[in-house]
Amino acid sequence: xxxxxxxxxxxxxxxxxxxxxxxxxxxxxxxxxxxxxxxxxxxxxxxxxxxxxxxxxxxxxxxxxxxxxxxxxxxxxxxxxxxxxxxxxxxxxxxxxxxxxxxxxxxxxxxxxxxxxxxxxxxxxxxxxxxxxxxxxxxxxxxxxxxxxxxxxxxxxxxxxxxxxxxxxxxxxxxxxxxxxxxxxxxxxxxxxxxxxxxxxxxxxxxxxxxxxxxxxxxxxxxxxxxxxxxxxxxxxxxxxxxxxxxxxxxxxxxxxxxxxxxxxxxxxxxxxxxxxxxxxxxxxxxxxxxxxxxxxxxxxxxxxxxxxxxxxxxxxxxxxxxxxxxxxxxx
Ligand code: SF4
Numbered sequence: 001x002x003x004x005x006x007x008x009x010x011x012x013x014x015x016x017x018x019x020x021x022x023x024x025x026x027x028x029x030x031x032x033x034x035x036x037x038x039x040x041x042x043x044x045x046x047x048x049x050x051x052x053x054x055x056x057x058x059x060x061x062x063x064x065x066x067x068x069x070x071x072x073x074x075x076x077x078x079x080x081x082x083x084x085x086x087x088x089x090x091x092x093x094x095x096x097x098x099x100x101x102x103x104x105x106x107x108x109x110x111x112x113x114x115x116x117x118x119x120x121x122x123x124x125x126x127x128x129x130x131x132x133x134x135x136x137x138x139x140x141x142x143x144x145x146x147x148x149x150x151x152x153x154x155x156x157x158x159x160x161x162x163x164x165x166x167x168x169x170x171x172x173x174x175x176x177x178x179x180x181x182x183x184x185x186x187x188x189x190x191x192x193x194x195x196x197x198x199x200x201x202x203x204x205x206x207x208x209x210x211x212x213x214x215x216x217x218x219x220x221x222x223x224x225x226x227x228x229x230x231x232x233x234x235x236x237x238x239x240x241x242x243x244x245x246x247x248x249x250x251x252x253x254x255x256x257x258x259x260x261x262x263x264x265x266x267x268x269x270x271x272x273x274x275x276x277x278x279x280x281x282x283x284x285x286x287x288x289x290x291x292x293x294x295x296x297x298x299x300x301x302x303x304x305x306x307x308x309x310x311x312x313x314x315x316x317x318x319x320x321x322x323x324x325x326x327x328x329x330x331x332x
Contacts, residue, residue: 002036003034005032005068005168005169005201006031006055006067006169006201006203007032007066008028008031008055008064009029009064009065009066010028011027011051011064011065012026012063012064013025013054013061014026014062020277020278021277022276023224023276023279024047024276025047025051026047026225027225028222028226028227029303030227033217034199034201035199036201036202036217037201037203037215037216037217038202038218039204039209039211039216039219040052040222041207041212041219041221041222041248042222044207044273045224045275045276046222046224046225046273047222048206049173049174050225051205052171052205054066055068056090057088058077060074060075060076068084068087069087071084073088082116085116086165086167087165087167087168087169088167088170089165089167089169090170091155091158091171091175092158092173093174093175093177094178095154095155095178096146096151096154099154099158099161100146101145104142104143105132105141105142105146105149105157106125106128106142108146109132109142109164110124110128112161112165116164118164118165128142129142131160131163132157132160134160134194134197135156135157135160135163141153141157151180151183152179152180152183155175155176155179159191159194163198168199168200168201169200169203170201172202173205175191176188176206176211184211188211192215204216209248209249209252210252213233218230218232218236218309219231219233219237221245221248223273223284223285224285225276226284226313227303227313228245228285228314229242229244230310230311231307231310231311232310235309235310241312241317242312243285243289243291243314244288244289273288281297281298281300282295283297283300283301283314284300291316293315293316295315295321296315299321301313301314301315302320303320304319304320306318
């Protein structure tokens, strides 16, 4: 049976601003099993990066439970045990800003080895060579500076740096969105290979749903701080349930006849994503939803499980208007 490595239960992260309360994450629940990739997908402003930053401890959760390997991680990173910080790493979207341009790649890679005391001083260089090999970069790259190499290679260095502490869980925050398509494929293949080789678990944050078809074990869709659908990847792409998911799927490119058959008819979105300071009452998607009903502007749906390993938050499905939220089990 799959073992759960990370579980979020009714996780909230609210920000108080001069414009009002931003409910960036507003009752997010999911579980991630060991060695799987959960794709957390959403438009800009959906709250997916807030969830990521709360998991790695940049933010402290406002409320709810966040448990990693049976330990509470709702606190910020600097209040977490060192071993925990070592075990959870992140790769950011833009390696240009996440790698210090004034330092050599060797210095950049040396820092986590030193801070977490991973290997003795006389073994650090061998460890750096080994980490560079893992991301398919030559050993002499350690003498270069980030600005002297390409964007894809910088992201490979960022991945190698994340691996330096021997983590079991890595948050990938849009790791390919700043890269050319050809380089994107290389990074995705690299990540999938590393996952197999090192038994890694990934939370992959992205706005690009098509990337998740081959990369993710399960896919979750976020909209205005809430997860509106979560399912195994096969179930998700073959049987999308939420109108927002169908809208996203209808606009992504497909490469095979089989995928074309499964693709929902083109659904054009009406309107923009509302401000997270001013979330509409009822279902937060109702102003854009092509299937909205009269009740949708008044009632905020509960999450229901119409199929095994498939949850959806929409009043079109039985129980969503009043049955209590299902208890989270490993897997969803
Ligand atoms: Fe659309 Fe209503 Fe479902 Fe919301 S609850 S997604 S408005 S049908």
